Amino acid sequence: MSPPAIPLMRSTFFDETRTREALATFVRNAPRLSMGEQCAAFEKSFAAFQGRSHAILVNNGSAANIGLIQALLNLGRLRRGDRVGVSAVTWATNVMPLIQLGLQPVAIDCSVDHLNMTSSALYEHIGSIKALFITNALGLCGDIPAIAELCRTHDILLLEDNCESLGTRIGGTLLGNFGVASTFSFFVGHHLSTIEGGMICTDDPELAAMVTTVRAHGWDRNLPAKRQIALRKEHGIDEFHARYTFYDLAYNIRPTEITGFLGNTQLPLLDATIEKRERNFRRFREAMTTLPDRYHPLNCGHIERVSGFAMPLVARTANILRETMERFTREGVEIRPMIAGDITLHPFWKKYGLPEAVCPGARTIHECGMYAPNNPDLTDDEVSLICSLL
Numbered sequence: 184m185s186p187p188a189i190p191l192m193r194s195t196f197f198d199e200t201r202t203r204e205a206l207a208t209f210v211r212n213a214p215r216l217s218m219g220e221q222c223a224a225f226e227k228s229f230a231a232f233q234g235r236s237h238a239i240l241v242n243n244g245s246a247a248n249i250g251l252i253q254a255l256l257n258l259g260r261l262r263r264g265d266r267v268g269v270s271a272v273t274w275a276t277n278v279m280p281l282i283q284l285g286l287q288p289v290a291i292d293c294s295v296d297h298l299n300m301t302s303s304a305l306y307e308h309i310g311s312i313k314a315l316f317i318t319n320a321l322g323l324c325g326d327i328p329a330i331a332e333l334c335r336t337h338d339i340l341l342l343e344d345n346c347e348s349l350g351t352r353i354g355g356t357l358l359g360n361f362g363v364a365s366t367f368s369f370f371v372g373h374h375l376s377t378i379e380g381g382m383i384c385t386d387d388p389e390l391a392a393m394v395t396t397v398r399a400h401g402w403d404r405n406l407p408a409k410r411q412i413a414l415r416k417e418h419g420i421d422e423f424h425a426r427y428t429f430y431d432l433a434y435n436i437r438p439t440e441i442t443g444f445l446g447n448t449q450l451p452l453l454d455a456t457i458e459k460r461e462r463n464f465r466r467f468r469e470a471m472t473t474l475p476d477r478y479h480p481l482n483c484g485h486i487e488r489v490s491g492f493a494m495p496l497v498a499r500t501a502n503i504l505r506e507t508m509e510r511f512t513r514e515g516v517e518i519r520p521m522i523a524g525d526i527t528l529h530p531f532w533k534k535y536g537l538p539e540a541v542c543p544g545a546r547t548i549h550e551c552g553m554y555a556p557n558n559p560d561l562t563d564d565e566v567s568l569i570c571s572l573l
């Protein structure tokens with residue numbers, strides 16, 4: 184089969200040739216390649232970009248999710264058996280860490296107009312969930328300020344899986360800054376690529392320290408000196424044994440210096456690529472708006488800056504979706520399902536005995552949704568072609 188004329192991604196990086204050359208030079212000359220200065224520098228500049236006090240770099244977005252949940256369990260802010268709300272339209276490794284770590288995911292419906300959860304859907308679950316691990320899907324969101332307010336007033340721990348929405352801004356606030364902590368993915372094709380990579384952001388120093396412990400074996404090696412001293416004193420650990428003393432449940436989800444180097448190279452290019460993708464997305468959305476009988480209009484008027492990596496659509500019927508898919512495929516435009524669609528319809532949901540959930544919005548998105556490419560290498564003509572296929 185020949186490769187699609189318009190693939191989801193054309194390159195691994197922005198400024199591909201120069202980045203690959205710089206990477207080759209870096210690998211040839213770097214004194215070390217395991218986690219070090221490059222990772223620390225990327226964490227610092229990413230925290231500044233995001234406007235958070237702490238950013239902890241890990242080896243992918245899925246690891247960011249499981250690392251964050253493990254850290255909250257270690258701190259006792261979540262307990263085994265707790266019910267945790269998740270967006271019904273999400274990604275597998277948003278939900279799986281909850282199952283793996285003994286929590287109970289509760290699927291909350293998403294609106295067809297926003298492709299995301301809204302406060303009215305959350306409202307029905309108040310009183311029955313301890314935390315909400317919301318997914319900000321496809322650079323979009325529902326009324327997340329209202330969701331955050333509901334969580335605050337009802338003592339629900341709000342966490343954001345922002346792996347698909349780095350850079351989206353609503354009401355002056357970046358997505359990823361509404362909850363206690365948020366996670367990011369730097370996989371190829373996302374907003375910023377380090378090939379594989381992920382980040383956990385928070386303003387909470389205690390949580391940041393626990394995430395740092397969880398990232399590497401449960402030891403204290405990467406903690407600030409003050410915390411190291413306090414921990415060693417509390418447990419009566421001498422300096423020699425401190426090298427290999429393990430304080431809490433953990434993984435090895437460390438990045439390498441290659442991840443850090445690529446992050447440092449790509450971050451300065453991020454705003455320009457977001458702008459380009461947003462322009463493409465707005466053209467696509469406008470084209471869709473002229474066809475309300477065929478596609479659900481996408482409600483994103485409340486979002487100041489949409490930072491996505493796809494052109495999502497929900498057709499009015501499964502037949503219209505099929506016709507649309509055929510046209511895109513015929514013209515060589517790569518298409519994908521709307522991420523995991525309704526997560527409760529996946530085999531793992533049944534296998535692990537999770538309760539069936541009534542999520543009509545997510546079901547429609549599952550049955551009638553798809554997305555087309557919105558990569559920063561798209562030409563204006565290619566965007567016109569994609570719009571003309573609607």
Ligand SMILES: Cc1ncc(COP(=O)(O)O)c(C=O)c1O
Pocket residue numbers: 243244245246248273274276277318344346347367368369370380381522
């Ligand atoms: C919402 C969401 N969460 C988590 C992930 C996992 O990120 P990664 O592929 O870096 O493991 C993805 C991946 O695309 C995602 O879309």
